[in-house]
Amino acid sequence: MAGIIAHGAYVPRFRLGPDTAGWTASTERAAANFDEDSVTMAVAAGLDCLGSRDRNAIDGLIFASTTVPYAEKQGAAIIAAALDLRQDIFTADVTDVLRAGTTALRSALDSVVAGAARQVLVVVADSRQGAPRSDTERNAGDGAAAFLLGRDDVVAEFTGFHTITENMLDNWRSSGDSFVRSWEDRFATEEGIERIVPEAVEGFLQKYGLNLQDVDRVALYGPDARRHGRLARSMGLDSQQVQDPLFGSLGNTGAAFPLMLLVSALESANADELLLAISYGDGSDVLAFRTNSLVNRARPGAGGLHGHLKSRSAIASYETFAKWREVWLTDDAARRPAPSSPSVSALWRESNKNLRLYAGKCNACGYVQYPPQRVCVNCQAMDESSTVRLSDKAGEVFTYSMDYIAGAVDTPLVVSVVDFDGGGRIICMMTDRELDEVQVGMAVTMSFRKLRVVNGIHNYYWKAIPRRFGDSAAKQVGGER
Amino acid sequence: MNGIKDRVAIIGMGCTKFGERWEASAADLMVEAAYEAYADAGIEPGDVQAAWLGTVSSFRTGQPLAEALKLDYIPITRVENACATATDAFRNAAYAVAAGIYDIVLAVGVEKLKDSGFSGLAVPEAPGSDVTPPTPPPSQFAMAATRYFHQYGIPYEEGKRTLAQIAAKNHHNGTLNSRAHFQQEIGVDQVINAPMIAWPLGLFDCCGVSDGAAAAIITTPEIARSFRRDYVLVKALALSVGAFGAIRSDWDFTHFPETVRASQSAYQEAGIFSPREELDMAMVHDCFTITELIIYEDLGLSPRGGASQDVADGSFTLEGELPVNTDGGLKCFGHPIGASGIRMIYEVYKQLQGKADARQLGKADLGLTHNLGGRPGSFTCSVAIFGAAE
Numbered sequence: 001m002a003g004i005i006a007h008g009a010y011v012p013r014f015r016l017g018p019d020t021a022g023w024t025a026s027t028e029r030a031a032a033n034f035d036e037d038s039v040t041m042a043v044a045a046g047l048d049c050l051g052s053r054d055r056n057a058i059d060g061l062i063f064a065s066t067t068v069p070y071a072e073k074q075g076a077a078i079i080a081a082a083l084d085l086r087q088d089i090f091t092a093d094v095t096d097v098l099r100a101g102t103t104a105l106r107s108a109l110d111s112v113v114a115g116a117a118r119q120v121l122v123v124v125a126d127s128r129q130g131a132p133r134s135d136t137e138r139n140a141g142d143g144a145a146a147f148l149l150g151r152d153d154v155v156a157e158f159t160g161f162h163t164i165t166e167n168m169l170d171n172w173r174s175s176g177d178s179f180v181r182s183w184e185d186r187f188a189t190e191e192g193i194e195r196i197v198p199e200a201v202e203g204f205l206q207k208y209g210l211n212l213q214d215v216d217r218v219a220l221y222g223p224d225a226r227r228h229g230r231l232a233r234s235m236g237l238d239s240q241q242v243q244d245p246l247f248g249s250l251g252n253t254g255a256a257f258p259l260m261l262l263v264s265a266l267e268s269a270n271a272d273e274l275l276l277a278i279s280y281g282d283g284s285d286v287l288a289f290r291t292n293s294l295v296n297r298a299r300p301g302a303g304g305l306h307g308h309l310k311s312r313s314a315i316a317s318y319e320t321f322a323k324w325r326e327v328w329l330t331d332d333a334a335r336r337p338a339p340s341s342p343s344v345s346a347l348w349r350e351s352n353k354n355l356r357l358y359a360g361k362c363n364a365c366g367y368v369q370y371p372p373q374r375v376c377v378n379c380q381a382m383d384e385s386s387t388v389r390l391s392d393k394a395g396e397v398f399t400y401s402m403d404y405i406a407g408a409v410d411t412p413l414v415v416s417v418v419d420f421d422g423g424g425r426i427i428c429m430m431t432d433r434e435l436d437e438v439q440v441g442m443a444v445t446m447s448f449r450k451l452r453v454v455n456g457i458h459n460y461y462w463k464a465i466p467r468r469f470g471d472s473a474a475k476q477v478g479g480e481r
Numbered sequence: 482m483n484g485i486k487d488r489v490a491i492i493g494m495g496c497t498k499f500g501e502r503w504e505a506s507a508a509d510l511m512v513e514a515a516y517e518a519y520a521d522a523g524i525e526p527g528d529v530q531a532a533w534l535g536t537v538s539s540f541r542t543g544q545p546l547a548e549a550l551k552l553d554y555i556p557i558t559r560v561e562n563a564c565a566t567a568t569d570a571f572r573n574a575a576y577a578v579a580a581g582i583y584d585i586v587l588a589v590g591v592e593k594l595k596d597s598g599f600s601g602l603a604v605p606e607a608p609g610s611d612v613t614p615p616t617p618p619p620s621q622f623a624m625a626a627t628r629y630f631h632q633y634g635i636p637y638e639e640g641k642r643t644l645a646q647i648a649a650k651n652h653h654n655g656t657l658n659s660r661a662h663f664q665q666e667i668g669v670d671q672v673i674n675a676p677m678i679a680w681p682l683g684l685f686d687c688c689g690v691s692d693g694a695a696a697a698i699i700t701t702p703e704i705a706r707s708f709r710r711d712y713v714l715v716k717a718l719a720l721s722v723g724a725f726g727a728i729r730s731d732w733d734f735t736h737f738p739e740t741v742r743a744s745q746s747a748y749q750e751a752g753i754f755s756p757r758e759e760l761d762m763a764m765v766h767d768c769f770t771i772t773e774l775i776i777y778e779d780l781g782l783s784p785r786g787g788a789s790q791d792v793a794d795g796s797f798t799l800e801g802e803l804p805v806n807t808d809g810g811l812k813c814f815g816h817p818i819g820a821s822g823i824r825m826i827y828e829v830y831k832q833l834q835g836k837a838d839a840r841q842l843g844k845a846d847l848g849l850t851h852n853l854g855g856r857p858g859s860f861t862c863s864v865a866i867f868g869a870a871e
Contacts, residue, residue: 131496144709196697238670316518339611340608341608342608342609342610342611342612343608343609343610343611346608346609346610347610349610350610350612354610354612368730369728369729370728370855371728373728377724377725377726377728377729378581378729398628398730398734399619399624399625399628399631399734400621400624400627400677401616401620401623401626401627401680401682402679402680403615403616403619403620403623403678403679403680404677404678404679405601405617405619405678405679406615406617406620406674412677412679412680413614413615413620415614415620415624417624417727418649418732419730423730424730425727425728425729425730427613427614427616427727428614429614440628440631448784450668451611451612454611459610459611459612474498
């Protein structure tokens with residue numbers, strides 16, 4: 001029976017909220033750091049989901065988001081490399097609609113059911129931007145979810161689905177627009193989500209001969225707390241059945257939203273519960289899963305949705321957030337020369353080093369070295385090296401600096417020398433850090449981030465972050481998860 | 482191997498005023514340095530048989546030297562070796578004389594940094610994947626400082642005070658030198674409280690970014706005697722290029738093996754067994770205060786972990802046991818990258834001749850220069866030793 005083998009989530013560390021000067025909402029929302037986007041958050045959720053599982057069993061990767069970095073160029077291909085998946089796999093981006101996450105999940109499950117793939121990884125992430133101080137900006141959140149789907153060892157079986165497609169302009173963003181636009185609230189609500197979602201749910205119940213009371217929990221999309229509550233009540237859902245939508249701590253994470261709520265449900269579900277994930281956008285998808293007795297097994301020791309939600313830090317001021325989103329323009333640090341375009345041929349040549357974060361391990365003497373070397377730095381053996389992946393290794397800071405003149409965002413820039421368990425050293429930037437926690441000997445893990453965009457090229461690489469989830473990291477390294 | 486000891490001599494040198502030379506082009510600076518060296522040596526421009534031009538980013542070939550000085554179709558080679566550029570240009574020129582190819586040659590180092598519009602160091606890089614973290618020099622050397630403090634259990638305030646004493650010393654020396662970029666004393670507390678550049682290094686832990694040029698006329702000792710009695714002999718020229726980088730996870734960031742290797746090689750070539758006792762002065766690459774602290778140990782002037790005590794004792798001040806950076810160093814004299822190595826030789830040359838004005842040392846017969854190019858983990862290091870004519 002096809003279903004969910006493992007699940008994971010990612011919520012960026014930073015929050016806009018009551019402790020943020022100049023933030024006008026009373027509640028909190030998650031905000032991607034300046035070096036995060038949907039691709040990096042999808043990678044983080046994917047890592048959270050995969051833990052120490054065998055990545056070679058994965059035959060496909062689908063990435064869903066309304067905020068993909070490239071209009072032409074696949075996001076899934078970047079994510080597959082960062083997650084160090086095989087090259088002979090099926091990849092796809094599902095995009096352009098808030099329903100993209102459930103569409104990706106449904107497509108992945110279809111291919112598993114059809115036997116076209118043993119295991120498929122679905123990663124869904126969003127970082128939607130509203131105009132400064134708009135309702136969209138206040139209600140949106142940034143985050144990601146990931147599901148490993150397959151036929152064996154599932155913890156929640158895929159038991160049914162129903163979809164309605166209806167062309168509807170209630171929210172939209174044209175290519176070239178920075179911000180999401182929407183039509184009048186009352187129209188969008190009454191003729192949009194509050195009409196279409198109940199129709200989809202009714203269709204699902206009829207199709208499988210179920211009653212609403214048969215459903216244990218619903219991971220339900222809603223644009224904001226008020227309309228989410230109205231929608232649930234209008235369908236006659238009991239409050240026990242509605243998975244906490246996390247408005248006030250997470251925010252509406254767009255295409256990822258219903259699937260992050262599904263992860264949240266799975267993190268606390270018992271065996272034999274019927275869970276629905278319901279999305280909305282140009283129609284509605286309803287996906288049904290029934291948990292089995294293994295559901296506890298896929299639960300994260302740390303990390304996961306709730307682990308990430310608890311690991312939080314308030315952004316000091318709205319100005320900082322506005323700089324991150326490039327709606328508050330800054331003078332480039334002291335007239336430093338503008339960066340030139342990265343060389344695409346160099347990026348291609350270094351893909352294993354940069355995206356898969358491969359080090360070399362000398363077959364002759366065993367010395368681990370990053371970047372990989374033709375001639376061993378320790379014994380000078382030539383072309384005698386095998387591959388070691390550093391991206392999921394635990395690391396420790398050997399030394400660091402804090403550069404106050406490097407730029408206008410994230411000052412000071414922390415540059416760290418990181419030594420990995422099992423050998424290997426990297427010099428990399430540190431992100432998501434509080435300055436007073438940076439010290440020699442601190443425990444770090446690696447996080448996939450966007451360095452910069454030059455010439456339309458989104459240049460991704462790994463940075464160190466303080467190790468927030470000791471158990472999780474240890475499990476990923478120890479391979480117990 | 483015969484080595485270079487006593488096989489070549491310097492008979493003339495020139496050095497421009499270093500600083501923000503808004504009025505001068507790189508060509509102007511080369512003319513200024515070269516004509517001072519011609520006059521000092523007592524030669525005519527036409528006596529120069531070959532030339533080496535050291536510059537990191539101001540020029541790409543040797544030709545601009547020919548154009549500036551109107552040299553007469555002689556061979557000119559441009560040398561680039563990071564912060565060791567000028568010393569390496571000098572080294573190649575000296576070797577050509579020692580090989581007997583030429584009688585009189587010219588080595589010039591120049592850099593025009595202040596036309597970039599950027600107050601830091603703007604050096605263009607070859608196209609690449611651009612994933613390595615942006616680490617301008619202050620950030621790179623700050624990592625050495627962080628680890629040095631950690632390894633020796635030095636509290637932040639104490640470490641900052643030690644580094645500040647180095648900066649204050651070099652500024653004091655610079656005030657005795659009208660050609661130095663900066664002309665004012667700085668106090669230890671002023672250094673400690675300066676704005677942070679790359680923690681733990683503040684503004685006054687960093688050397689100046691300057692324009693300048695320096696030049697040397699090199700010949701054989703035999704020919705030198707026909708020009709002057711106080712020529713200066715080359716005792717050693719060593720260069721060590723690090724190949725292991727920060728790739729080695731057992732490297733400690735608190736010593737720079739390139740300096741150790743280059744200095745050992747130079748001491749051997751010069752016949753020096755106890756550098757702290759035998760040397761009368763050292764001009765070292767104080768691009769940052771922490772660099773000078775570590776260099777004391779790498780050159781064998783201080784024991785490992787003992788440099789802080791030597792700083793506290795004033796061992797390296799003008800009046801100290803072994804004066805270091807008597808002209809102000811990179812910190813105060815300034816650092817036009819491709820010129821700095823020959824600027825250091827200029828100071829040793831003047832001290833050995835007894836012409837160092839207010840900062841003249843009592844005994845100055847043997848002096849060392851040291852340059853460190855690149856970054857901690859992968860340096861190009863030059864060490865040169867010079868002695869007074871017998």
